[in-house]
Amino acid sequence: MASITTSIFELLKIGPGPSSSHTIGPMRAGFDFMRLIRELPEADRQSADDLEIRLFGSLSATGEGHGTPRAIMSGLLGSQPDTCGADTLEQFMDKDKSFDLDLGGKTLAFAPGRIIMDAVQHDYAHPNTMIFRLKVGDRILLERIYYSVGGGFLRWDGWEEPERGAPLHPYSTMAELKKHLRDKSMRLHELILANETAITGATEEEINLGLDHIIAVMEQAVENGIRTSGVLPGPIGLQRKAAAMYDRARQEYFQGPGFIKALNAYALAASEENAAGHCVVTAPTCGAAGVIPAIIFMLKRHTGALQTEVREGLLAACAIGFLCKHNASISGAEVGCQGEVGVASTMAAAMIAYARGYRFQVTENAAEIALEHHLGLTCDPVGGFVQIPCIERNAMGAVKAFNAYLIASTLDESYQKVDLDKAIRAMAQTGRDMSNKYKETSEAGLALSFTEC
Ligand code: SF4
Numbered sequence: 001m002a003s004i005t006t007s008i009f010e011l012l013k014i015g016p017g018p019s020s021s022h023t024i025g026p027m028r029a030g031f032d033f034m035r036l037i038r039e040l041p042e043a044d045r046q047s048a049d050d051l052e053i054r055l056f057g058s059l060s061a062t063g064e065g066h067g068t069p070r071a072i073m074s075g076l077l078g079s080q081p082d083t084c085g086a087d088t089l090e091q092f093m094d095k096d097k098s099f100d101l102d103l104g105g106k107t108l109a110f111a112p113g114r115i116i117m118d119a120v121q122h123d124y125a126h127p128n129t130m131i132f133r134l135k136v137g138d139r140i141l142l143e144r145i146y147y148s149v150g151g152g153f154l155r156w157d158g159w160e161e162p163e164r165g166a167p168l169h170p171y172s173t174m175a176e177l178k179k180h181l182r183d184k185s186m187r188l189h190e191l192i193l194a195n196e197t198a199i200t201g202a203t204e205e206e207i208n209l210g211l212d213h214i215i216a217v218m219e220q221a222v223e224n225g226i227r228t229s230g231v232l233p234g235p236i237g238l239q240r241k242a243a244a245m246y247d248r249a250r251q252e253y254f255q256g257p258g259f260i261k262a263l264n265a266y267a268l269a270a271s272e273e274n275a276a277g278h279c280v281v282t283a284p285t286c287g288a289a290g291v292i293p294a295i296i297f298m299l300k301r302h303t304g305a306l307q308t309e310v311r312e313g314l315l316a317a318c319a320i321g322f323l324c325k326h327n328a329s330i331s332g333a334e335v336g337c338q339g340e341v342g343v344a345s346t347m348a349a350a351m352i353a354y355a356r357g358y359r360f361q362v363t364e365n366a367a368e369i370a371l372e373h374h375l376g377l378t379c380d381p382v383g384g385f386v387q388i389p390c391i392e393r394n395a396m397g398a399v400k401a402f403n404a405y406l407i408a409s410t411l412d413e414s415y416q417k418v419d420l421d422k423a424i425r426a427m428a429q430t431g432r433d434m435s436n437k438y439k440e441t442s443e444a445g446l447a448l449s450f451t452e453c
Contacts, residue, residue, distance in 0.1 A: 003170035004322045005161075007200050008192070008207065011321050012214050012314075013152050013282045015081030016089055017274030018386035020286040021128050021331060021440070022059060022066030023081075023089070025148030030075020032154070033132040033144060038104040040134075040142060045103045050135040053115045057127035058333040058440035059148065060117040065234065065384030065442075067277055069095070069112040072130075076101050076110065081152065089277045103134075120441055126155070127333040127439065150331025150339070151285050167195040174323055174364060174420045181360060188360060189315035211311050214281055218270065218293035219300075221280050225269020232275050234385045236450075241391075242269035254302060260399060262302070266294035267398040271391040284321045284330040287337075287386050288344035290394030292317060295348040295401060305355055313355030317347035320367045323420065328428035332379035332440040335431025341390075341397040342374030342427065348401035349408070358409055361416075366408035368420045370401050375423070376430050378438035380445030389446055 015024040037045065053072060055063050063069065070092035077099060079088055092099075095113035122129065126147035134142040147155045169184070169191050171177040180191060196207050226246040232238045245265035252258025271290030274280045280289040292314075299305035299313070321330070324343045329335040349370035353363040374397075382388040408416075437444035 001172040003167055003172055004326045005164055005167060005199050006322050006325060008196050008315070008318050009200075009210055009214075010153065011151065011282070011284055011318055011325070013081065014214070014217050014279060015152060015282065015286070016067075016071065016084055017277050017280050017286045017289065019066040020152040020282045021148045021150050021333060022063055022068045023071040023277075023286065024152030024282065025128070025146075025154050026059070026068050026130060027071040027075035027079060027081050027084070028152070028154045029130055029132065029146040029148070030072040031078065031080055032075075032146075034076055034078070034101065034103075036142060036144065037134055042105065044141045045106055047136045048103060048106070048108060048134050048141055049137070051101070051108060051110050051114075052131070052133040052135060054118040054131040055115060056118050056122045056124060056129040056131075057120060059128050059130060061120045061441040061443065062381060062384030063117060065381070066386060069115040072115060073099065073110075073112045084279075120443070121436070125157075127436070128331075150329060150334060151282050151325070165198045165201060168198040169195055172326060177319065177323075178360070178364075188319055188354065188363065189312040192315040192319050208311060211314055212307065215296060215307070215310060215314065217279065218281050218283070218296055221270040221273045221278070221289070222266045222293050222297045223269075224278065225271075225273045226265055228272070232272060232387060233277065234383065234387065236383055236385060236387055238275075238387045238391075240268075240272045242266075242272050259302065263294055263298050263398050263402060264395040266297040267291055267395040268391060270294065271394040275385070275387050275391060284325065284343050284347070285332070285340045287332060287390050288340040288394060288397065290391070291341065291344035291348045291397040291401060292351065294394070294398040295351055298402075299352065299355055303356070309355045309357075313351040316354035316363055317351040320347045320350045320420070324371075324424055324427070327421070327424045329431060334439065335427060336377055336434050336438050337379040337393065338371075338374045338377040338427050339431065340379070341393045342371060342377050344394070345374060345397035345401045345404070346371040348398060349404035352402065352405040353409060356405075356409075359413070361413045362408050364420050365413060365416045366401075366405045368416065368418055368423050369407055370404035371420070371423045371427065372418060373400060373404070375426055376434075378434065378445055379440045380438055380447040381440070381442055382447050382450045384442045384447075388450065
């Protein structure tokens with residue numbers, strides 16, 4: 001099997017919520033299509049009189065609630081996920097309001113309401129398909145079929161893996177990773193750092209600066225969330241809960257149940273910021289963007305973890321995220337929520353164990369326990385909004401991560417009978433067997449049990 005060559009900063013990306021597949025990927029597609037248009041011959045650009053954009057699969061089923069048309073609009077108008085402001089998507093709330101797209105020497109008016117929600121069931125290569133066409137009359141001047149494959153990653157027909165360096169310590173499974181660590185007497189974070197340097201060419205100092213920035217954005221999302229109350233956007237009218245939960249935890253001096261309440265509050269906070277369309281980090285996706293920030297906040301505020309320990313823990317979490325992405329999926333549209341909140345919780349459990357200095361085997365066991373107890377978790381967001389069950393599910397994912405760490409670090413390592421590779425294979429198989437109705441299409445389950453929106 002091919003070795004893992006995903007970069008840390010492809011897995012952990014900064015961008016607007018509420019769904020990396022539905023906002024970050026489509027925003028990138030809009031930006032990329034405008035770049036292609038501007039490379040067309042002058043005569044084609046001048047003659048173009050129409051832009052056709054069609055969304056398929058879960059992008060069609062839940063794109064409206066997830067803000068996909070607004071994300072595409074901001075990409076078409078030049079926004080990139082990692083630099084867009086908190087209110088970038090909010091300016092496109094009026095579906096009929098037209099904006100002038102700069103084709104390069106010519107403008108073309110386009111409104112978010114012109115984006116077509118096409119078939120939910122289709123035969124394209126990935127559930128999350130987008131077709132972009134620049135036209136003159138019925139003639140197509142330019143077409144690209146994009147796939148938003150999860151976590152904000154974008155592919156298209158004809159896409160080729162960009163040239164990148166070979167990893168210094170190649171692996172595709174946890175078994176191979178462990179062999180490197182054993183044979184070379186390395187620690188996990190050292191191996192991930194060395195691979196990142198070889199793959200991307202970035203120096204260790206640059207990688208650490210990037211990690212510190214990611215950690216700061218995560219902490220900011222928690223800070224913002226625990227200070228904000230009110231109702232989240234959308235027809236559900238969902239009340240934010242993080243601030244009230246945090247207040248209760250503080251009244252209990254963060255002791256006993258108060259500690260668990262605080263952990264819940266931190267995860268709710270970052271998830272509520274995501275649901276509001278504000279800036280978060282895909283960890284590994286926007287929908288699951290509350291779990292790892294909650295654990296980072298907890299480690300720093302409640303255990304006094306140093307920045308270096310948090311950074312090293314985050315590198316260990318990335319190793320787990322890479323394995324899940326490579327051997328299963330991190331897309332709710334492919335494998336359900338086990339690939340989103342399930343993987344986030346798995347990464348977070350590993351992060352706590354590693355940051356607290358436990359042996360590597362405890363880190364793997366914590367990850368395995370967290371993943372095992374998310375297997376089969378479906379994705380059925382109510383009304384297509386990343387709110388119910390997503391926000392509370394992040395809180396559950398954070399608490400489960402902490403519990404997985406407690407089990408793994410308390411009991412003898414030899415009690416563990418299932419390894420992480422087996423749990424990841426089980427997630428992939430469960431995802432293949434899962435009905436499409438439970439893969440981010442809002443066609444079944446909890447999504448249908450709530451009819452008021
Ligand atoms: S249910 Fe899970 S996978 Fe589905 S949108 Fe919500 S967080 Fe994402």
